[in-house]
Amino acid sequence: MANLSSLCLDHVILLLPYAMLSDPPSWLTDNFTISPGGQHADGKTENRLVLFRDGTYLELIAFINDDPEKRKGHWWDKPYGVVDYAFTTSNLDYDGITSRLSKSGTAISYEKPRAGGRVTPDGKELKWEVTFPTGVERGNIPFFCTDVTPRERRVAATEENITHLSGVLGMAGMLLEIEKDGLGPVAKVLAAVLDQTPPAQDGHLDVLAPNDVEKLNRASVVMQEAPSDSDKPLALTLRLQTAEHEDKKAIQEPIDDGVVSISFE
Incomplete structure (x- = not known):
């Protein structure tokens, strides 16, 4: 649907x-x-x-x-x-x-x-x-x-191209690690965009996916303070959901001065 x-x-x-x-x-x-x-x-x-x-x-x-x-x-x-x-x-x-x-x-x-x-x-x-x-x-x-x-x-989805070796069915959402001073404003803005009540600075906001899929949890944008040793004001991780919710190793791939960060839930 x-x-x-x-x-x-x-x-x-x-x-x-x-x-x-x-x-x-x-x-x-x-x-x-x-x-x-x-x-x-x-x-x-x-x-x-x-x-x-x-x-x-x-x-x-x-x-x-x-x-x-x-x-x-x-x-x-x-x-x-x-x-x-x-x-x-x-x-x-x-x-x-x-x-x-x-x-x-x-x-x-x-x-x-x-x-x-x-x-x-x-x-x-x-x-x-x-x-x-x-x-x-x-x-x-x-x-x-x-x-x-x-x-x-x-979004030309066919059974062939939506079937993945990792078993991924959809997105769990995004993890935003943000420097402390930016966390509050981003939470307020995301709440305004989604017309929801602002969360605590470390919190999450639910967001729909285009299609309902059985056994998948609702996606969310999760916001948390960046680690104290981080040299970046913002780091993004894509969170994905698998059918079995098995413990699958996250992707952390450095490319030049960047890092590809994808987790599985």
Whole structure:
């Protein structure tokens, strides 16, 4: 059953070197079925997808040819790893969200929606609108991705491509480790976005997935203070759910000055 009349967790961005899109490492292929993607309309980035049964997906994205000119000034000009996440809905209540944010006591809001898109390898044009946050480092709070063309074109789930060696069925959500001073504002903003009561600084907020899947818990965005020895104001971990909820080893893969962090629950 689709939940897209409400805000739902849509996808998570995993930034990789360009060579890993065409020749993914074993820590990806041993766990996931990787589906085709395409080049984005701005000509700067290209992607491949890991699609899940709950309707969410992991977007493997890279700057084409690792060209520093394509990186320059881009919102994902970051160290490699999990860098951002998106919500979706069939009808984004932009005015309602910005109104609630104006009462949150923070300077964080959202820009007006802008057009986005790409062409699939078989020539289908995909169109959507993206709505990006402002006044905060990207990745602290979600951006919105709202489909213009039918969502099933963008998220082309088949039984083959949603079946994974790791047994993953869907997303448990995101873990945000944030420096102490930023934790309270992010919690307030996320609560305003989801129209929920703000949690304690270390807490979580529930979010729907596009599809209901038996035995899967509801996804959530978990916020906690970054470790005292952390040199980063923000670290993101993608949390995934398996059918058996077995104890599966987390992925912690350093790439240059970044780290890919994915846990299994």
